[in-house]
Amino acid sequence: MSQRTAISRQDIEVQLQPARAKAGQKVWVLANCPIPEGGPEHRGTASSEAFGAPITLEPILATPSPSASATGTPAARPWVRGQATVADSVKAGVYDVNTRCEGTNDTGKAGLRIVSDTKPSSEPTTRPRPTRTIISTHAPGTGGGGTAAGGPNDGSGMPLGATGALLAVALAGGAGYLVVRRRRS
Numbered sequence: 001m002s003q004r005t006a007i008s009r010q011d012i013e014v015q016l017q018p019a020r021a022k023a024g025q026k027v028w029v030l031a032n033c034p035i036p037e038g039g040p041e042h043r044g045t046a047s048s049e050a051f052g053a054p055i056t057l058e059p060i061l062a063t064p065s066p067s068a069s070a071t072g073t074p075a076a077r078p079w080v081r082g083q084a085t086v087a088d089s090v091k092a093g094v095y096d097v098n099t100r101c102e103g104t105n106d107t108g109k110a111g112l113r114i115v116s117d118t119k120p121s122s123e124p125t126t127r128p129r130p131t132r133t134i135i136s137t138h139a140p141g142t143g144g145g146g147t148a149a150g151g152p153n154d155g156s157g158m159p160l161g162a163t164g165a166l167l168a169v170a171l172a173g174g175a176g177y178l179v180v181r182r183r184r185s
Contacts, residue, residue: 012108014046014099020113023090027112029097030081031057036103043102044080050087050095050112057082057099092116 013032021027029046036042044057057080080101091114098109 012099012101012106014097014108014110016097016110016112019110020115021086022115023086023088025086027084027086028081029055029057029084029099029110030079031099031101031108032078033057033080033099033101034104034106035078036101041103042080044082044099045102046082046084046097046099048084048095048097048112050090050097050114051084052087055082055084086112086114090114 012034015030017028017030018025031044031046033042033044042059045054046057047054060079060081094111094113096109097112098107100107
């Protein structure tokens with residue numbers, strides 16, 4: 001009985017642009033597929049429950065830098081890409097996007113987050129309640145004057161009882177002075 005050795009492959013890198021979409025929106029799928037040597041073309045496929053059908057991933061061609069030996073034909077890069085449209089019937093959630101490189105059978109996956117499309121409803125929305133801002137009608141207590149601390153409502157001046165008593169003494173003294181002056185004349 002012969003033993004077979006399995007070649008372990010690492011998952012390829014898969015990117016989604018954007019990684020968060022709504023139903024009906026287009027999404028680019030990019031996969032880092034190794035370039036196969038001979039044989040099949042450098043392509044890939046991507047499938048997901050979020051898409052209506054699998055999509056083909058084509059190589060991204062890059063123009064080589066100018067040099068004396070350059071032929072000017074685009075060279076393949078390891079990345080392949082394709083564009084998919086999120087199905088209109090997809091519900092909000094996270095969906096796996098599975099990719100497979102055709103030339104090497106390498107695989108990888110990425111998560112596509114589908115967010116709900118908020119549509120305007122006929123129900124009234126709750127209005128924000130205004131916040132109440134209290135604005136003082138008194139000048140700030142800056143000191144320096146007799147009433148600068150806050151005026152008559154502040155309570156930092158002379159108490160009303162003491163003011164009344166002083167006024168009564170002054171009136172009584174004035175009346176007594178008048179009586180004494182009248183008697184002398």
